[in-house]
Amino acid sequence: MIDILPLQGSPVVNVAVALTLTYQVVMCFYNYFFHPLAKYPGPKLAAISELWYAKNWYAVQARWAFTLLDASKKYGDVIRIAPNELFITSFEAFEEIYGHTNHSKGRKPFLKSEFYDNPDEMSPLGAERDPVRHRETRKMLAHSFSESALTQQVQFIMSHIDLFMKQIEKYGSHEKGIQVDEWFNWLTFDIIGDLAFGESFHAIEKVKSNPAVTALMNVLFTGSVKERKLHQEFARELIVKRIAKGDDRADFFGHLLGDEKTRPSEEFLRTNASSLLIAGSETTATALSGMTYYLLERPECLRALQDEVRGAFQSDDEINETSTRDLIYVDAVI
Missing domain, CATH: 1.20.5 (Single alpha-helices involved in coiled-coils or other helix-helix interfaces)
Structure with a gap:
């Protein structure tokens, strides 16, 4: 066999390796001394590469929160945890980044990264990168999260919690106990389904996962196109049912459904309902599971x-x- 390009030990390989190493050294030097985030304190390894982040996040995920807590005690409220990332524990910084008053003060908004781009469909409020569209969507949804609206929604939440406690008392005394993280997911999905779609998934009542919940979890953790389409279709069906119920229900979308002339599109309702379903369920269930674990510890x-x-x-x-x-x-x- 004829070697067209004998790579092993060739000058080409040597040059390629040398250039790669040189580039890495130069980038480490730049990240540490000249990068825009170079002024912020933090572990030296985190300043020059992603290795510190990778080591602490991927290798010991269960300790990640404590790693950040220890780092904040050592370095302060603003820590550089990767060449292009900061970890911030300051309330003032939180308001500065996530607050909606920057525009009125003449400041440029903090735009979300390209990670949130979704060219194929409408973006929900939490993923909207365009400041103008974000402001318009926020204005439309603001009433749903006002204190008076949230007070009206408490009745739905309390009914689910009451049922949850009864079922815990009934099934928790069994020898095998219950899988508490699974039950927390059932509870939060039931609640947010009721508030976003006007329809509970009845997982706690039936003591088993609803197919919709399973599909959504698959969307979150696999992100396959098939699962996304199934979830979108299911959400569309629920929104159609919610629209048919009208505006006499004090949930997230009740006030938006009164006047057909000003009513948002079905796509708007579906997209934001799906987003609320994800944002308000799995995250809360994870927090409840974590709190339960650490309290028992x-x-x-x-x-x-x-x-x-x-x-x-x-x-x-x-x-x-x-x-x-x-x-x-x-x-x-x-």
């Missing part, structure tokens, strides 16, 4: 939480969105 914290709640209320009927506002330890746990 720290009995003294669990006792402190129990003491505060039991000292504040004589019965569960007294627990509502108003009476829980001053529970300092509950807030700390969350």
Whole structure:
């Protein structure tokens, strides 16, 4: 066989390797001394490459939050955790980045990255990169998240929590117990389905996952085109049913459905309902699972939480969105 290009040990390979190494060294030097984020403190390895992030995130994911906490104690409120990334614990910075008042103050908004681009369909509020469209969408949805609107929605939330507690009492006493993270997912999907689509998935009632929930979880973790299409079609069907119910229901979209002339398009409702379903369910379930795990790992914290709640209320009927506002330890746990 004739070697057309004998690569092993050839000058071409040597030059390629040398150039690659030189480029890496130059980039490390640039990232550490001249990069726009070079002024921010943090681990030196994080400043020059993605290795620090990769080591702590991918290798020990369960400790990632504690790694960031330890880093913030050492370096302060703003930490450089990768060449192009900052970790921020400052409330003022949170308002500066995510607040909606920057435009009125004449400041340029912090645009989301290209990761959120979705050229094939309308973007939901949380993924909209265009400031003008984001402002318009936010204005349309603002009433759904006003204090008065959220107060009206409490009735739906409490009914699901009451059922959840009854089912926990019934099935949690079994020898095998229950898979608590799965149950938290059922609960949050039932609640957000009720608020976003006007229809619960009845997972807690039936003590099994709804096919829609399974499809959505597949969308989140596999992202396949097939699963996305199935989820979109299911969401469209639910929105059609929700529109048919009219505007007399105090959920996320009740106030938008009154006047047909000003009513948003079906695509707008479907896209934002799907986004709310994802944003308000899996994230909350994960947080609840994490809190449960860490409280059981720290009995003294669990006792402190129990003491505060039991000292504040004589019965569960007294627990509502108003009476829980001053529970300092509950807030700390969350």
